[in-house]
Amino acid sequence: xxxxxxxxxxxxxxxxxxxxxxxxxxxxxxxxxxxxxxxxxxxxxxxxxxxxxxxxxxxxxxxxxxxxxxxxxxxxxxxxxxxxxxxxxxxxxxxxxxxxxxxxxxxxxxxxxxxxxxxxxxxxxxxxxxxxxxxxxxxxxxxxxxxxxxxxxxxxxxxxxxxxxxxxxxxxxxxxxxxxxxxxxxxxxxxxxxxxxxxxxxxxxxxxxxxxxxxxxxxxxxxxxxxxxxxxxxxxxxxxxxxxxxxxxxxxxxxxxxxxxxxxxxxxxxxxxxxxxxxxxxxxxxxxxxxxxxxxxxxxxxxxxxxxxxxxxxxxxxxxxxxxxxxxxxxxxxxxxxxxxxxxxxxxxxxxxxxxxxxxxxxxxxxxxxxxxxxxxxxxxxxxxxxxxxxxxxxxxxxxxxxxxxxxxxxxxxxxxxxxxxxxxxxxxxxxxxxxxxxxxxxxxxxxxxxxxxxxxxxxxxxxxxxx
Numbered sequence: 001x002x003x004x005x006x007x008x009x010x011x012x013x014x015x016x017x018x019x020x021x022x023x024x025x026x027x028x029x030x031x032x033x034x035x036x037x038x039x040x041x042x043x044x045x046x047x048x049x050x051x052x053x054x055x056x057x058x059x060x061x062x063x064x065x066x067x068x069x070x071x072x073x074x075x076x077x078x079x080x081x082x083x084x085x086x087x088x089x090x091x092x093x094x095x096x097x098x099x100x101x102x103x104x105x106x107x108x109x110x111x112x113x114x115x116x117x118x119x120x121x122x123x124x125x126x127x128x129x130x131x132x133x134x135x136x137x138x139x140x141x142x143x144x145x146x147x148x149x150x151x152x153x154x155x156x157x158x159x160x161x162x163x164x165x166x167x168x169x170x171x172x173x174x175x176x177x178x179x180x181x182x183x184x185x186x187x188x189x190x191x192x193x194x195x196x197x198x199x200x201x202x203x204x205x206x207x208x209x210x211x212x213x214x215x216x217x218x219x220x221x222x223x224x225x226x227x228x229x230x231x232x233x234x235x236x237x238x239x240x241x242x243x244x245x246x247x248x249x250x251x252x253x254x255x256x257x258x259x260x261x262x263x264x265x266x267x268x269x270x271x272x273x274x275x276x277x278x279x280x281x282x283x284x285x286x287x288x289x290x291x292x293x294x295x296x297x298x299x300x301x302x303x304x305x306x307x308x309x310x311x312x313x314x315x316x317x318x319x320x321x322x323x324x325x326x327x328x329x330x331x332x333x334x335x336x337x338x339x340x341x342x343x344x345x346x347x348x349x350x351x352x353x354x355x356x357x358x359x360x361x362x363x364x365x366x367x368x369x370x371x372x373x374x375x376x377x378x379x380x381x382x383x384x385x386x387x388x389x390x391x392x393x394x395x396x397x398x399x400x401x402x403x404x405x406x407x408x409x410x411x412x413x414x415x416x417x418x419x420x421x422x423x424x425x426x427x428x429x430x431x432x433x434x435x436x437x438x439x440x441x442x443x444x445x446x447x448x449x450x451x452x453x454x455x456x457x458x459x460x461x462x463x464x465x466x467x468x
């Protein structure tokens with residue numbers, strides 16, 4: 001699963017240091033106080049891990065976790081706002097208050113429990129090992145068997161951390177044989193193209209790759225994962241409220257229906273696993289910085305601007321460095337998914353200190369075929385570690401049967417409750433200079449957006465037996 005590990009551990013010391021000396025005012029749980037005062041809970045996710053969280057064909061958040069997130073809002077009597085982040089950026093987003101909770105197939109680990117608090121476990125799963133179809137590899141039943149192969153993992157996952165702990169650090173496997181990818185899709189693509197030998201990932205997502213063809217499962221159950229919702233450290237009331245809602249979902253059958261619909265899994269057959277006891281918090285470390293980014297506004301190209309086929313344009317966003325590290329030319333905005341539109345990474349020019357705003361621009365080219373196109377972009381630091389919310393560009397390419405520049409497209413567009421919550425622009429001018437750095441590699445543009453037969457706009461419905 002997307003049970004990420006490594007970067008949570010890397011950010012642990014920095015975030016604990018940043019939290020030191022910041023007293024909580026008013027009550028013992030200001031996060032819950034803020035939620036109740038606004039009537040809204042902001043939930044962070046990382047929407048690149050089907051079937052748990054992804055974008056469907058209507059560019060709306062979809063998946064098992066997303067159904068749970070919306071159901072939580074209903075039971076708590078709250079509006080739900082979902083924001084898409086780099087998985088590695090979720091701890092910082094919780095720390096600085098950009099999100100109130102995070103649900104993204106997050107595994108409960110000791111390192112993470114020192115950084116955030118967790119709800120009760122809502123799902124348990126195991127790993128799977130994939131190989132190319134017809135590879136002839138023997139079944140993988142022990143960690144040691146992996147050492148002889150080039151193994152692909154998603155960067156920042158518990159699978160990466162597990163491989164490091166059990167194989168690389170003990171010297172059983174060369175570090176060069178552990179290949180880290182930003183997305184599981186990229187690891188499986190390289191597997192099919194013989195650029196790695198095996199891919200270690202979650203069992204449920206692995207089934208979709210096996211069904212699609214070209215790969216087969218050759219191992220399973222090397223490491224069991226427990227998923228829970230992360231909340232800011234010390235958010236006792238919020239955690240209790242989430243636990244009550246999760247219990248309601250289990251008791252009235254809602255969780256079983258979501259699991260059957262999205263995961264093709266009999267939820268009643270999963271073991272009931274208590275949330276592990278939190279590990280002791282380590283001593284306060286010396287000061288360290290952490291990366292975080294806040295989206296502020298679109299400065300050019302409002303969502304679903306109509307473009308001519310092949311038209312070149314600049315997309316500019318205003319963002320804020322709301323972390324504690326200073327950005328320099330090693331920081332970049334890079335394409336992560338959707339439609340790249342021939343965009344190159346945009347390198348930060350000069351220095352952006354904590355608390356400063358920054359306008360960042362990518363040069364793009366509209367596709368030549370008529371239709372709707374959306375591409376997502378992400379900030380990364382000098383170590384290529386992603387952070388902050390994903391921001392996007394969304395356009396409509398005109399055609400003979402397409403809407404005119406003054407007519408909205410007929411396809412349903414995202415709304416505040418069914419799609420990313422990027423606000424609309426307020427500024428009217430922006431820099432026109434395109435990024436100067438050439439892309440090292442532009443990921444392949446997908447031919448269509450991810451889809452399922454019945455989007456989350458109409459998920460399975462269950463009437464709770466108790467009032468939230």
